[in-house]
Amino acid sequence: MSGVSIDHLISIVVLFAAVLLFIGLFNQTLSVAVDYQRNTSTAKTCGDLLDTMLLTPGIPIKGTPVAFGLQDPSLTQYQLSPFSLMRLDSSTEAPISYQKTDLTYSTITTSPHNYLLYPYTDMINYSTALTLLGISGTYGFQLSLTPTLNVSIAQTSPSTGPLSLSLGVTGTGFPLANANVNYLLIPVLLNTNYPDFETIAHQTGTVKTNSVGSASITFSNFSPNPNLTYAFVAYAYLDGITGIGYYEPSPVGNQSIVPFLDPLSTQSVTLAHSDDVPHTSTNANTLYYNTTFILESQNYAIQETSLGSSNPSGNVTSGTGTGNSPISISMDSYTPGILVIAYDNAGNSGVVMMPWGFSSLGFSMTFGGTPLNHGWVATDLRQVQINGVSYQAKLSLWSVQGHQESG
Amino acid sequence: MMRTVEVLLVVFLLGAAYVATSSYITLPSPSSVSPLDLNQLAYTTLQELDARYDLSSAAFQTNNLTAWGNLQIALAASLPPNMVYNLTVYNVNTNSNGAPLYSSVASISNAANLVSSDASSYLEASSNVTYISTPQQISTNGVPVTLYILDCSDTNGWWTTGYTPSSLAQTVYSLLSPYFKTTVMVQNTNQLNQLLNGQSLKGEAVNNAIIINTCGEAVPIPTNFSSKSGLNYTQGYDSKDSSYATYDYTLGKITQLYNWTWVSIVGYPFYYVTNTGSLSNSQNNFGIYGMNMVQGYGLSAFLEGLDNQPYSYTGSSTGQPGVVYLTSQVQSLCNYYGLYPSISQTSTRALPASITTQYHLVVTNSLFTTTSPNNPGAVYRHLNGANYQGGFFALGMARIPDIRLAALGILCDYQPARYGSLYTAAGSNRLVVLQLGIVGGG
Numbered sequence: 001m002s003g004v005s006i007d008h009l010i011s012i013v014v015l016f017a018a019v020l021l022f023i024g025l026f027n028q029t030l031s032v033a034v035d036y037q038r039n040t041s042t043a044k045t046c047g048d049l050l051d052t053m054l055l056t057p058g059i060p061i062k063g064t065p066v067a068f069g070l071q072d073p074s075l076t077q078y079q080l081s082p083f084s085l086m087r088l089d090s091s092t093e094a095p096i097s098y099q100k101t102d103l104t105y106s107t108i109t110t111s112p113h114n115y116l117l118y119p120y121t122d123m124i125n126y127s128t129a130l131t132l133l134g135i136s137g138t139y140g141f142q143l144s145l146t147p148t149l150n151v152s153i154a155q156t157s158p159s160t161g162p163l164s165l166s167l168g169v170t171g172t173g174f175p176l177a178n179a180n181v182n183y184l185l186i187p188v189l190l191n192t193n194y195p196d197f198e199t200i201a202h203q204t205g206t207v208k209t210n211s212v213g214s215a216s217i218t219f220s221n222f223s224p225n226p227n228l229t230y231a232f233v234a235y236a237y238l239d240g241i242t243g244i245g246y247y248e249p250s251p252v253g254n255q256s257i258v259p260f261l262d263p264l265s266t267q268s269v270t271l272a273h274s275d276d277v278p279h280t281s282t283n284a285n286t287l288y289y290n291t292t293f294i295l296e297s298q299n300y301a302i303q304e305t306s307l308g309s310s311n312p313s314g315n316v317t318s319g320t321g322t323g324n325s326p327i328s329i330s331m332d333s334y335t336p337g338i339l340v341i342a343y344d345n346a347g348n349s350g351v352v353m354m355p356w357g358f359s360s361l362g363f364s365m366t367f368g369g370t371p372l373n374h375g376w377v378a379t380d381l382r383q384v385q386i387n388g389v390s391y392q393a394k395l396s397l398w399s400v401q402g403h404q405e406s407g
Numbered sequence: 408m409m410r411t412v413e414v415l416l417v418v419f420l421l422g423a424a425y426v427a428t429s430s431y432i433t434l435p436s437p438s439s440v441s442p443l444d445l446n447q448l449a450y451t452t453l454q455e456l457d458a459r460y461d462l463s464s465a466a467f468q469t470n471n472l473t474a475w476g477n478l479q480i481a482l483a484a485s486l487p488p489n490m491v492y493n494l495t496v497y498n499v500n501t502n503s504n505g506a507p508l509y510s511s512v513a514s515i516s517n518a519a520n521l522v523s524s525d526a527s528s529y530l531e532a533s534s535n536v537t538y539i540s541t542p543q544q545i546s547t548n549g550v551p552v553t554l555y556i557l558d559c560s561d562t563n564g565w566w567t568t569g570y571t572p573s574s575l576a577q578t579v580y581s582l583l584s585p586y587f588k589t590t591v592m593v594q595n596t597n598q599l600n601q602l603l604n605g606q607s608l609k610g611e612a613v614n615n616a617i618i619i620n621t622c623g624e625a626v627p628i629p630t631n632f633s634s635k636s637g638l639n640y641t642q643g644y645d646s647k648d649s650s651y652a653t654y655d656y657t658l659g660k661i662t663q664l665y666n667w668t669w670v671s672i673v674g675y676p677f678y679y680v681t682n683t684g685s686l687s688n689s690q691n692n693f694g695i696y697g698m699n700m701v702q703g704y705g706l707s708a709f710l711e712g713l714d715n716q717p718y719s720y721t722g723s724s725t726g727q728p729g730v731v732y733l734t735s736q737v738q739s740l741c742n743y744y745g746l747y748p749s750i751s752q753t754s755t756r757a758l759p760a761s762i763t764t765q766y767h768l769v770v771t772n773s774l775f776t777t778t779s780p781n782n783p784g785a786v787y788r789h790l791n792g793a794n795y796q797g798g799f800f801a802l803g804m805a806r807i808p809d810i811r812l813a814a815l816g817i818l819c820d821y822q823p824a825r826y827g828s829l830y831t832a833a834g835s836n837r838l839v840v841l842q843l844g845i846v847g848g849g
Contacts, residue, residue, distance in 0.1 A: 003408075011410035018418040025425050029432060047444040048751060055749040057809075060569050066806055067753075076747050078451050134729070134753070148455075148485050171484020178477055239461040239481035380444050383451035383485060385458055390485065 035376075038399065043378035045139065046397035050380045052133070053143065054393060059084035059124060061334065062265035068124070068132035078384040080393075082336045082357030083264055085145070085386065086116070089123040090365040097278040098260055100326045101270060105260055108363050113251055113352045115259060116363055122263035126368050141397045142368035148172055148383070148390035149243025151181075151236050151362070156216065163219045167209070169236040169243065172392060175213030176238055182206050183234040184302040185219060186292060188342040190227050190349045202304050209236070224249065231292075231340050231351045235300050241390045242300070244362040246338070251350025257289055257316055257343045259354040262328070269339065269354065271311075271327040273318035285346040288315045291329060293356070295337035296388065307332055307339075316343070336360050336387045359386035374398035445525035449841040452485060453529040463531040466496045466837045469513035479515045482841075491518035491844045499530070499836040509838060524844035531837045542585045543823040547666075551588035552821075553616040556580055558592045559599060559627045562681040563697045566674040566806040567623040575621040575672070575810045582746065582814040583619075586823045596682055600629030600639075603661055618662075619670040619813060623806070625679035625691070625698055626705070628654050634685040648720040651680040652704040659712020659797075663789060668798035669709075670817065673808035675725055675756040676801050677705030706758075713789050713797050714766040725756040725803055726781030737774050737819055744818050744825070748811040754783035756803035763787065768799070772820040774812065784812065786820040 056069025061083050072081040091106040096117060098105065105117040130136040150170050157164035163185075169176040185203040203222065207215045224230060232247045258277050260270040273287060290313040293305050310330045317324045331339070336357025343349060355361040371377040377398045384393045456462040456478070465471075465478045478494075486492060493516035497509040545552045558576035567575060576592060584590040589611040593599050598608055607613050620626055632643025632654050643654040655677045662669050671677070680686070683697030691698035703723035711718055733741070733750045741747055752775070760780050762768060767790045774784040784802040788795040800816050802808075 007408050007410050011414040014411065015414045015417060018414070018421055022421045022425060026428070029429065033432065043442065047447065051447070052749060052751055055747075057807075063569065066568050069749075077454060171481075173486050173488045173490070174480070174483045176484045177480050178473075179480075237459075238484075239465065239478050240456040240458040241481045241485050242458075381448055381487070383448070383455045385455060388458070390455055390458075 039376045039378070042139070042376060042397055042399050043380075046378040046395055047380045049133065049135070049139075049141065049397060050143075050382060050393065050395040053395070054078050054080065054382060054384060057081070059087055065124060065132060068129050078382055078393075080145075080384050080386045080391075082359050082387045083334060085358035085365065086118055086261070086264060087122060087124050088129075088365065088367045089120065089125045090367040092366070095120065098258075098270075098272055098276070098326075099278060100272065100276060101260065103260075108365065113248065113256065113350065114246070114361060115352070115354055116261070116358070116361075117259070118261045119263060122265075129368070138399070138401060139397055140369040140371075140374065140400050141395060142366060142371055144364070144366045144394045144396075145358075145384070145386070145391045146172075146364045146394070147243055147359075147362045148241055148392055149176060149236055149362075151234060151243045151245025153232060153234065153245045153247035155247070155249065157218075160225065161223055163222050163224055163230070165217045165232060165247065167207070167215045167217070167234060167236075167245065169209050169213045169215075169245075171241065175209075175211075176236060176241065176243075177209055177211045177213055179209045179213065179236045179238040180206060180300070181209060181215055181234050181236045182300050182302055183217065183232065184294060184304060185222065186231045186233075186294075186304065186340060186351075187222055188229045188231070188290075188351060190229060190342075190344045204302060226252070229342070229349065229351060231342075231353060233294055233302060233338060235296055235302060237300055242385075242388055244296075244360070244389055246353060246361055248351040248353065251348070251352075253346075253348030253350075255285060255287060255348040256350060257287055257341050257352055259339065259341060259352060260326075261354075267331050267334070269329045269331060269356075271316050271329060271341070273316045276318045283318075285348065286315050286317045287343045287345050287348060289313060289341050289343040292340040292342075293331075293337050294340060295335055315345075331356055357387055359389040359391065362389060368396075371396045371398055374400075443845065445843040445845070446527050449525065449527035449843045450529075452482070452843075453527060453839060453841050455485060456481060457529065457531070462529070462839060463533075466531045466839050467533050469496060475513065475515065482515070483517065486843070489846050491524075491846055492516060493518070493524075493842040495840050495842075497838040497840065499838055512837065518844065518846075524842050526840055526842040528838055528840045531839055533835050533837070541826045543826065544588045545586050545821045545823050546588075547615040550612060550615065553611040553613065554583055554587040554590040555602065555616055555618045556590065556592050557599065557618065557620045557622065557627055559595050559622075561595050561683045561697075562622050562627040563625065563683060563695055564622045565625045565679055565681075565691060565693075565695060565698065567621070567808055568806045570808065570810075572621040572623075575808065576619075579619055579621065579810050579814055582811065583817060586818065586821075596627050596629040596684075599627055600631050603629065603657075605665065613665055615666045617668045617670060617817060619672065619817075621672060621810075622681055623672060623808060624674040624676070625681040626655065626658070626677055628680040628682045628686070630682060630685040632657070633680065633682050637685075645718075645720060648704075650704055650720065651699055651701050652708040652720060653718065654680055655701065655705040656708035656712040656718045659709040660715070661712075662709075662799070663713050663715060663791075663797035666796055666798075668786070668800060668817075670800045670813055672802055672810060672813045673804050673806055675703065675706065675803070676758075676799075677701060677709050678703070680705075709799070710762060710766040710768075713799060714768075716766070725758055727755045728757050728781050728783055729753060729755075731757075731775040731783045733774060734776050737815065740819050740822070741815065744815065746811050746815050746818070748809045748815065752783070752809070752812070753805045754781075754803050755805040757781035757783040758785075758801050758803055767791075769795070771795075771798075772816065774802075774816050774819065784816060786816060 057073035059065040093107040108116040152168040256274045339354045465474045495514040502508040564572040631637035645653040681698045707721045707723040768787040772786040786800045789797040
C-alpha cells in the first residue's frame with residue numbers, strides 16, 4: 001500500500017515539475033516570437049516615420065510648428081530646409097548663456113571658433129517633436145544628419161612663405177577621387193585699426209582631387225603673417241555628391257567675437273564680446289570687426305558678398321551701460337551661406353565663421369533621445385540634400401511601451 | 408512504479424514536442440526583423456546622383472570611361488562601406504506591339520552577385536531631347552471646365568496655419584491652371600456674389616466649374632448674404648437658430664444648380680463663414696475677427712442643399728482616422744503629374760462614409776486608402792437620376808494644409824492627359840536601376 005502511495009507521490013511531483021518546466025519553455029518561445037513581431041512593427045514604423053519627417057514641410061521659419069517636418073517647402077523630394085533644421089534642439093555641448101540678451105543658447109561647434117548658437121526659446125525640443133509626430137508615449141527616436149563627404153583642410157606651409165593648404169575628401173564609403181573642388185580664400189589685413197583691416201581682394205580657384213581624394217593648393221602671392229590672416233572655404237563635388245570644408249588659422253589672443261543667432265524670424269545675428277559670455281565683463285578691450293557673407297551658386301561657384309544692411313562692420317564692446325549694447329547684424333535674406341567675421345584690436349585678432357542655414361558649414365546634428373538602454377533599436381537611412389550639400393539622414397527608433405528585447 | 412513510468416513517458420513526450428516545435432519555429436535573423444530599407448536608400452541615392460543631372464549625363468555616355476569612373480566613385484563614396492551595389496543602365500525602346508523594351512547598356516558593380524538585395528529605378532531623359540508636355544484641358548462633355556480659385560481679399564483663413572489664403576491660391580493656380588482653359592481668381596466676396604448669381608466674371612462658362620476655397624475651414628460669404636441690409640440676407644442667415652448655416656445651404660443648392668465641384672482643402676468643411684467687412688465685429692471664438700462659427704451645421708446644410716433636401720438646422724460629425732495613406736493608384740498618378748505630397752497624411756476631420764447614402768452621393772475618387780467608416784479625402788458626386796449634378800471634394804486633413812493634395816485630388820478625379828510630344832523618340836530614355844545589398848551582419 002505504502003509503495004503505491006510513494007509511486008503516486010513521485011509521479012505527481014515529477015509531472016507537476018515537468019509541466020511547470022515546459023510551460024516556461026513554451027512560454028519563452030512564444031514570447032520571443034511575439035517580441036520579434038513587435039520589433040518588425042517598430043522597424044516598419046521607423047522607415048515610415050523617417051519619410052514623414054523628411055517629406056513633410058513642417059517647421060516654418062516663423063511661429064510654432066503644428067507638424068514635425070524638415071522638407072524645404074519650396075522644393076520636392078528629399079531636400080531639406082536648412083533653416084528648419086536650425087530650430088531643432090540638437091546641442092552637442094553645454095548650453096551657453098548670454099547675460100545681455102538674457103537668453104540661453106543651444107550650441108553646435110566644430111572648433112573653438114565656428115559656432116551655431118541658437119536661442120532655446122525658439123527651438124523645437126525632443127518632447128515637442130514626439131507630440132507633433134504623434135508618437136509620445138509610444139516610441140522614442142534619434143535623428144542624425146551627417147554630411148556624406150568629409151572635407152578636411154590643413155595648412156601645410158610654415159609660418160612664413162606662400163600659403164599651402166592640403167585637402168582630403170572622403171565619403172562614407174571611400175575617398176572621393178577625381179572630385180572637383182572650388183575654393184575661396186578671403187585674406188584679412190590686421191596691421192591697422194578698423195576700418196582699415198578690411199578684407200582684401202579674395203582669390204578663387206578650382207582643383208581636382210587625386211586617386212586617394214587628396215589635393216593641395218598653394219597661393220604664391222599670399223603669405224600669412226601676424227598682420228595677415230585668412231578664411232578658406234571649399235566645395236567638393238562629383239556627380240551630385242557635394243561636401244563643404246573650411247579653415248581659418250588659430251586666432252591670436254584670448255578675446256574674440258561670439259555670433260549668437262537671434263530667432264530666425266528676426267533674420268539677424270547678435271555679436272557678443274567673448275568676455276561678456278556668459279557674464280558681462282568690464283575689463284575687456286573693444287574689438288573692431290568686419291563681416292563678409294559667402295554663398296554658393298547653382299554651378300558650385302563660391303561668391304563673396306557684403307551684408308549691405310545694419311552694422312556690416314563696427315565695434316563690439318564689453319561691459320554694461322550705454323554704448324555697450326550687443327551689436328545686431330541683419331542677414332538681409334534667407335539665402336543660406338556663411339557669415340565670416342574678421343576682428344582685431346589690442347593683440348586679439350582672428351576670423352570667426354557661422355553658418356546661416358544649417359548645412360552651410362557642413363555641421364552634423366543629432367536630435368532626439370538616446371537609444372542606449374533600449375533593447376531593440378530599428379534604424380533606417382536616406383540620402384538627402386540640404387541646400388545642395390549631401391547628407392545622410394539616419395533615424396533610430398525604439399518602442400517605449402514595455403520591454404522589447406530579443407535576438 | 409507504473410505511474411512513475413507513465414509520468415516519465417509523459418515528460419518524454421513533452422520534451423519531444425518541445426524539441427519538435429523548436430526545430431520548426433525558426434526565428435528570423437535580426438537583419439530580417441529590422442531590415443534597412445534598401446529600396447528607399449537606393450532611390451534617394453539615385454536622386455542624389457542626379458541632383459545636378461550628372462547621372463542623366465553618365466547614363467547617355469556609357470562609352471565615356473571617365474564619366475562612368477566618376478559615377479562609380481561617387482556611388483561608392485556615398486554608400487556605407489558594408490554596402491554592395493549593382494547599377495545598370497537600360498536603353499528604353501518600343502517593341503513592335505508598343506510595349507517598352509529594355510536592353511542592358513552598361514553596368515557597374517562591386518560584387519559578383521547580390522544576395523538579399525533590393526533595387527530602385529530612375530528614368531532618365533537624354534539632354535539632347537527636349538520634352539514638350541502639353542496638358543489636356545479638363546472638360547465635361549467636350550465643354551471646357553472653368554477653375555475658380557477663391558482669393559478674396561476681404562476674408563480670413565482658418566486652419567491654413569503658416570499660409571495665407573492668397574499664398575495658397577497662388578500656389579494652386581500655378582499647379583492647376585495649365586489644365587484649364589480658363590482659371591479665374593475670385594478677388595473679393597463681391598465677385599463671389601456675382602458668381603453665386605450665375606454671372607460670369609470674364610465671360611467664362613459658369614456651369615460645371617470647380618471652385619477651390621483657399622480659406623480652409625472658413626467659407627467666404629458675400630455681404631449680400633451676411634449683412635442685414637443685404638439682398639440675400641434671408642438666404643444667408645438663419646434667424647431662428649442665429650446661424651449662417653443657411654448660407655452653406657444656399658451654396659449647396661447653387662453647387663447642384665450649376666453642377667459645380669466645391670473643394671474644401673483642409674479640416675472641417677463649412678465650419679465658419681468669413682467676411683472681414685460685414686462680419687468685422689464677429690470673431691470665430693478663437694480671436695480671429697471677420698469670421699463667424701457655424702460649426703457642423705454648415706456641412707449638413709451644404710449637403711442638404713446639394714441633395715435638394717429641405718433646410719434643417721442639423722449638426723454633423725467627422726471622424727479621426729489619424730495617419731492615412733495615398734492609394735497606390737494616386738501614388739502612381741503623383742509621378743504622372745509631378746506632384747509629390749507625403750504619402751502619409753494625418754486626417755482628423757474625415758467625413759463619414761454614411762453621407763453617400765444620406766445625400767445620394769457617389770465617391771468618384773478617393774485619395775486615401777479606406778478608413779471605414781470615414782473617408783479622409785474624396786471627391787463626391789451628387790446623383791440626380793443617372794447623372795451627376797454637383798460635386799464636393801473634402802480633404803479632412805489636420806492643419807497645416809498641403810495644397811498639393813487639393814490639386815492632386817482634382818487631377819486624379821478628372822485625369823487629364825499630358826501629351827509628351829517626343830516621348831516615343833528612340834533612344835531618348837534610359838532606365839537606371841540601382842540594386843543594393845548588405846554584406847555581413849546578416
